[in-house]
Amino acid sequence: MKEAIIKKSGKIRRRGGKLAYQGELWGMAALPVLWFIIFSYLPMFGITIAFKNYNYRKGIFGSEWVGLKNFEFFLKSNDMLIVVRNTILMNALFIASLTICALLVAIFMYNIRSRKLVKALQTSYITPNFVSYVMVAYVVYAVLNPQYGIANQLLNKLGIGGVDWYSQPKYWPIILTIVHVWKAVGMRSVMYYAALMGVDETLFEAAEIDGANKVQITYHILIPEILSIIVIMAIMDIGGIFRGDFGLFYLVTQDSPLLYSVTDVVDTYVYRTLMESNNVSLSTAIGFIQSVVGCIMVLVTNFASKKIDGDLGLI
Amino acid sequence: MIKKRISIGQIVLGIIMVLLACAVIIPFLLILGVSFSNEQDIMLNGYKLIPEHFDLTAYKYVLQNPRDILQAYKITIIFTIMGTFLTVFFTALIAYPISRRDMVGRNIISYMLLISMLFSGGLAPTYILNTRFLHLNNTIWIYIIPSLLSPWYIFMMRTFFSQLPDSIVEAATIDGASQIRIFYKIIIPLSKPVIATIAVMTFVGKWNLWYESLLYIDDYTKVSLQYFLQRMMKNIALIKEMNDMGMSMSTAITIPSETARMAMAILVAGPILFVFPFFQKYFVKGLTVGGVKG
Numbered sequence: 001m002k003e004a005i006i007k008k009s010g011k012i013r014r015r016g017g018k019l020a021y022q023g024e025l026w027g028m029a030a031l032p033v034l035w036f037i038i039f040s041y042l043p044m045f046g047i048t049i050a051f052k053n054y055n056y057r058k059g060i061f062g063s064e065w066v067g068l069k070n071f072e073f074f075l076k077s078n079d080m081l082i083v084v085r086n087t088i089l090m091n092a093l094f095i096a097s098l099t100i101c102a103l104l105v106a107i108f109m110y111n112i113r114s115r116k117l118v119k120a121l122q123t124s125y126i127t128p129n130f131v132s133y134v135m136v137a138y139v140v141y142a143v144l145n146p147q148y149g150i151a152n153q154l155l156n157k158l159g160i161g162g163v164d165w166y167s168q169p170k171y172w173p174i175i176l177t178i179v180h181v182w183k184a185v186g187m188r189s190v191m192y193y194a195a196l197m198g199v200d201e202t203l204f205e206a207a208e209i210d211g212a213n214k215v216q217i218t219y220h221i222l223i224p225e226i227l228s229i230i231v232i233m234a235i236m237d238i239g240g241i242f243r244g245d246f247g248l249f250y251l252v253t254q255d256s257p258l259l260y261s262v263t264d265v266v267d268t269y270v271y272r273t274l275m276e277s278n279n280v281s282l283s284t285a286i287g288f289i290q291s292v293v294g295c296i297m298v299l300v301t302n303f304a305s306k307k308i309d310g311d312l313g314l315i
Numbered sequence: 316m317i318k319k320r321i322s323i324g325q326i327v328l329g330i331i332m333v334l335l336a337c338a339v340i341i342p343f344l345l346i347l348g349v350s351f352s353n354e355q356d357i358m359l360n361g362y363k364l365i366p367e368h369f370d371l372t373a374y375k376y377v378l379q380n381p382r383d384i385l386q387a388y389k390i391t392i393i394f395t396i397m398g399t400f401l402t403v404f405f406t407a408l409i410a411y412p413i414s415r416r417d418m419v420g421r422n423i424i425s426y427m428l429l430i431s432m433l434f435s436g437g438l439a440p441t442y443i444l445n446t447r448f449l450h451l452n453n454t455i456w457i458y459i460i461p462s463l464l465s466p467w468y469i470f471m472m473r474t475f476f477s478q479l480p481d482s483i484v485e486a487a488t489i490d491g492a493s494q495i496r497i498f499y500k501i502i503i504p505l506s507k508p509v510i511a512t513i514a515v516m517t518f519v520g521k522w523n524l525w526y527e528s529l530l531y532i533d534d535y536t537k538v539s540l541q542y543f544l545q546r547m548m549k550n551i552a553l554i555k556e557m558n559d560m561g562m563s564m565s566t567a568i569t570i571p572s573e574t575a576r577m578a579m580a581i582l583v584a585g586p587i588l589f590v591f592p593f594f595q596k597y598f599v600k601g602l603t604v605g606g607v608k609g
Contacts, residue, residue, distance in 0.1 A: 021494065022418065022419050024493060024494035024495060025411075025412035025415060025418045025494055026412065026418075026420070027495075028408050028409070028411060028412050028494065028495065028498065029408070029409050029412040029413065029424060031405065031408065032405050032406075032408055032409035032464055032469075033409070033424060033427070035405070035463055035464055036427055036428065036431055036464065038444075038449075039441075039444075039460075039461055039463075039464075040431035040435070040436075041431070042436070042440075042444055043435065043436025043437065043440040043441045043444055044434065044435070044436045044440075045436075045440075046436050046439075046440025046441075046443060046444060047436055047437070047440060049439065049440060049443070059447070060443070105332075105335070108328060108331065108332055109332070111324075111328055112325065112328055112329060112332065113325055114325075114329075117329060117332075120336075121332050121333070121335075121336050122595070123592045123595055124336035124337075124339055124340050125335075125336060125339055126592075126595055126598070127339065127340060127343070127588070127591065127592070128339060129598075130519055130523075130587075130588070130591035130594070131523070131584060131588065131591075132522075132523035132524075132525060132541045132584075133525075134523075134525050134541040134542070134544050134545045134548075135541075135544070135580065135583075135584045137545070137548065138346060138544070138548070138576075138577070138580045139342040139343065139345070139346060141548070142342065142345050142346055142349060142362055142577070143342065143345070145361075145362065147361070148357055148358075148361035148362045148573060149361065149362060150345065150361070150362055152361070153360075153361045153362075182339065186339075187598070190599055194599075214324075246526065247525075247526070251525075251545065254548075267438075270437070270438050270439070271438065274438055274439050274442060275530070280439050280442075280443065281439075283437075283438065283439040284437060284439040284440055286437075287436070287437025287438050287439055287440075288437060290437065291434055291435055291436075291437055292434075295433045295434050298433055299433070
């Protein structure tokens with residue numbers, strides 16, 4: 001009966017006009033497609049600005065061509081080395097710390113029997129994920145404020161003496177890593193937790209009878225079972241290793257120039273080149289390099305994750 | 316015997332995890348504590364989680380002139396609600412056609428979306444487009460239009476649509492219903508879970524916008540709530556610097572700069588922080604809705 005209806009409907013559709021049907025679908029998609037052309041593809045053509053010396057008065061078409069001068073300038077500059085190093089090193093720190101911390105949290109959660117407690121814990125771990133980096137910057141400021149902050153109160157009590165945090169670059173890789181993990185660990189541990197819940201319990205029943213303890217079961221059975229998901233998440237993060245989290249590096253550091261030597265990343269550099277130096281062409285050129293490298297990274301990591309598990313990966 | 320051993324382990328584990336949860340939440344409570352503190356106590360002893368003297372001066376000071384914060388609230392509520400509605404609507408509008416397997420050219424659209432995920436023009440060309448060509452700067456539309464669509468959400472919704480039984484659409488087509496009618500009479504009501512997930516994620520994203528204000532808004536009556544808070548960090552620092560330079564010692568006492576800053580943060584972030592836990596399940600759902608493949 002159902003099949004008959006479906007067959008009939010196919011005929012009706014053909015008679016009623018396949019063209020009308022396609023027209024309706026394209027009519028619906030038209031506006032969103034137009035949006036993508038304007039907001040996603042037009043800026044891609046705007047990359048021509050990188051090969052020009054952009055002048056606000058002359059506009060894109062009126063500004064003169066300068067070839068690869070902007071690219072040369074950036075690639076030969078000292079800033080390039082610092083900014084690229086910071087972006088990659090900080091992201092590498094983030095990826096490693098987040099993976100380890102989230103995995104630990106997920107495994108601990110997995111061993112808690114009370115579902116209610118697990119849910120309450122998850123809610124508190126996820127809370128920082130919902131707030132903006134503006135709020136995060138306030139929280140960090142409350143801790144690190146040199147005069148009144150909690151960190152210096154503690155250091156003073158211990159007799160070590162306070163630190164002027166916002167002018168000491170050497171502490172910031174650790175501070176930013178803690179902030180990043182604090183903000184992201186809830187979400188990521190929920191993912192790992194869901195994967196752990198999917199592990200077949202019969203797998204370690206035998207091991208338990210043989211007298212294996214929790215740590216052994218976790219290490220030899222649980223982690224290998226969810227390893228592919230852990231690796232895929234890490235690989236996806238590596239795909240974005242050339243992109244800096246602007247809010248984190250700009251707001252949480254209070255955009256303190258004294259910290260640039262470790263906290264200046266590609267995204268903050270592109271922003272300052274555009275908004276503070278007003279060098280539109282140079283900013284475009286750096287953004288273009290970032291986009292190309294980012295694209296290659298995503299494609300490579302996507303290929304890698306497909307090798308691990310054919311069902312995963314973006315494309 | 317075994318049961319007893321487990322329960323002790325459970326208690327220890329529970330305590331560790333609860334302490335960790337406290338460590339995650341306490342920074343927010345610190346801000347709350349400071350906002351209710353007496354400015355002099357802060358000056359003497361620094362920020363404290365529990366105020367030495369409960370004091371509402373900071374709130375009184377901040378709310379003396381509530382016009383600016385109310386304006387920021389108004390702008391943010393408007394663009395969050397409008398933006399969430401429009402994003403969900405247009406996401407569904409493109410997700411439905413490309414979920415139909417017999418649509419001619421659906422692959423072209425899918426590839427168009429994929430490429431936009433992989434590559435972008437970058438900040439500067441986007442900035443020029445929004446300011447020089449579309450003139451979205453200093454309008455509320457800057458919060459809504461450039462971030463209207465995300466390929467992630469579109470693929471998420473398309474996956475959901477394509478999992479709905481085909482026969483429903485087929486049956487409706489026999490009755491002579493147009494695709495647009497099928498879309499809003501059948502597909503939308505059946506897709507409440509995915510719509511709720513995307514709506515909640517968009518809502519949180521919009522509520523937290525500040526970058527748009529930093530880049531595009533000079534008119535202070537149109538800044539978002541988060542950016543308003545960000546400027547407060549800088550403005551109060553400015554007032555404080557003037558005081559520290561010894562402009563006048565009397566104002567240094569009358570302006571409770573440290574507590575007022577934190578009171579402002581509570582007024583901005585507080586109300587919504589109580590709502591967010593209820594959003595949790597939608598976020599978790601969003602994570603597990605995989606299958607983005609094209």
